[in-house]
Amino acid sequence: MSPDKRTVVIKAEGVSKRFGTVQAVDQVDYQLYENEVAGILGSNGAGKTTFFNLLTGYYLPDEGRILYQGQDVTRMTPQQRVSLGMMRSFQLTSTFDNLSVIDNLVLAFFRAHKSASLWQLLINTCRKHRKDEKILATLASFDLERVADRLVKHLGLGEKRRMEIAMEILAEPKVLLLDEPLAGLAESEIKGVLDILRQQVGKQTILIVEHKISHVQDFLQRLIVMHEGRIIAEGGYECLQNPEVRKSYWQIDDSASESASASADAGEVS
Ligand SMILES: Nc1ncnc2c1ncn2[C@@H]1O[C@H](COP(=O)(O)OP(=O)(O)O)[C@@H](O)[C@H]1O
Ligand SMILES: [Mg+2]
Structure with a gap:
């Protein structure tokens, strides 16, 4: 499908964010398309999290605009963007650690779909809705x-991460935004989280910010690479071979030794 025929869900137009003397995000233009799984890669300090926070509304840009389905949401708070149905991010949502997994899922679902107060929900909803088809199907697929x-306080980190993502998807957001969803997980847990995210491909628009390419290799449909607040490459995995990316992300100078390029081929960046 040609890029211009796809529906743009979130658009960033020339957004910038500065912290003191650090230009964390520097006039970034970006479009996220409906139902794609896109990624933002880059070394530490590249500006990925700052850009993510501009998209979610956690930061107000110094310049530029954020659009959701054509609507200017630049000055909206994260909560307002969530209420619009624009996005969910487990980084912005808390879990109830003294409740069970199933009760957290029930609450996530009903908070998103019904207007009753949280305490009413806590008292009345959990028991009644533990057998809801949607909740049971989510438990199984995640x-x-x-x-x-x-x-929840007795879950392993991988289990908790799967539950958090399940809670966000139950709210049926337009976009699922994930900043380093695999951080801190063991290899076996990473596989579990990627497996559940893979089930969403084609059904859910997903934007993942990730530092390590090896984590998301073969998973992303389109990626951008950031460096010093700017997008230095965009496209498929082939853009990782672009000389500027090799230099700034892999820290390989193409005129330098062969051992360095061997480590790049191993698909890892520290
Ligand atoms: N809240 C903040 N206050 C000051 N500097 C920040 C803040 N957040 C990020 N930075 C700086 O902005 C740059 C980009 O950081 P960040 O967006 O966290 O990068 P990444 O997520 O790619 O590692 C870094 O130089 C970082 O030190
Ligand atoms: Mg970061």
């Missing part, structure tokens, strides 16, 4: 059936 009745 591999949480085994731990459905476990308190």
